[in-house]
Amino acid sequence: DSGVTQTPKHLITATGQRVTLRCSPRSGDLSVYWYQQSLDQGLQFLIQYYNGEERAKGNILERFSAQQFPDLHSELNLSSLELGDSALYFCASSVGDTPSNYGYTFGSGTRLTVV
């Protein structure tokens, strides 16, 4: 167990729907990162939050949004889902706002299937 908790582990939903993925970072970590992993795109960085504030943005679609709450857990909201959004979504955490010393700790991911 890495200490990063993601729920749910699996999610199946229809096109056009909206889902929320949840992440609890490792105890003591202030940064949360979201990554999307698909077969042909590898691990793509979506967004980072540090202590409740957005810190960096990657290839995140406008249909996607995220937030980090005062207790440091984070949620990734995916709306108007398309078949191409089917992927593994990983949350990772780190103590600081940069990947120094052991990089990020990853959760076990949420597998999203859009049908």
Place this chain on the structure above:
Amino acid sequence: GESVGLHLPTLSVQEGDNSIINCAYSNSASDYFIWYKQESGKGPQFIIDIRSNMDKRQGQRVTVLLNKTVKHLSLQIAATQPGDSAVYFCAESGRYSTLTFGKGTMLLVSP
């Protein structure tokens, strides 16, 4: 769990052999590099890291080599075991940037 490596380059070795996995990175400003291991159905797991002021770092059965001149990183695994079978990713970051991951290499170890 479903494989994430269907379209990845694959390295097949025999148990006990040494494995070398290579990675070319793109950003000459990157100063921190990490190798991750991802087993089927799990998230990436930290293996070893190296900073740009070093060219070699050793861990337990693993060694990372960094060649900044040609922007190349390699992971050497000694006495490869079936439990080493996984997808291996290199990742890079600059001083104030997030980690960018490479495409990954699948390592298959035969007993």
